Amino acid sequence: MSAPETSRFVRLRVDLVLAIDDEEAVTGAALQALAADSALPDAERAHAEQAVMEDTAEALACLVDPFDLVSAVPGIELQQASWSSEQIDHDPGSPDWDLDEDDGGEDDPEDGEPAAG
Numbered sequence: 496m497s498a499p500e501t502s503r504f505v506r507l508r509v510d511l512v513l514a515i516d517d518e519e520a521v522t523g524a525a526l527q528a529l530a531a532d533s534a535l536p537d538a539e540r541a542h543a544e545q546a547v548m549e550d551t552a553e554a555l556a557c558l559v560d561p562f563d564l565v566s567a568v569p570g571i572e573l574q575q576a577s578w579s580s581e582q583i584d585h586d587p588g589s590p591d592w593d594l595d596e597d598d599g600g601e602d603d604p605e606d607g608e609p610a611a612g
Contacts, residue, residue, distance in 0.1 A: 504574065509564070512585055512592070518551045525554035556580040 515521055525547045529540055547554040561576035586592065 507565075512583070513555065514585075515551055515555070518554075521551055521558070522547055522554045525557040528558060550582070552580040552582050 526544060529535065529543050529547065532540070535543070543557065547557055556578065559578065559580075561578055562573055565571060565573055
């Protein structure tokens, strides 16, 4: 009998908490990125610009591209990506932010589908 086959697909989950020290800088950079995206239809651009100006988390989501995170890794091809951002209350002492904690697995009841972005 041959060795069991394994999937060549891997789901990599990354959870980042960022402190935004300059909301205007983040919003400005997102607006510049939207203005430079010539492939974005005008109606979508207007909607995205409004969202970016109303919510810094939306501005950040506009600037972070999952492809950029893995594009330099040899031997892989990004098949699908989704991401989201939200403003949160961050308590470094909370057990929810224990970086040494096991990040889930097959028996983890909270292990579900990633959020759409």
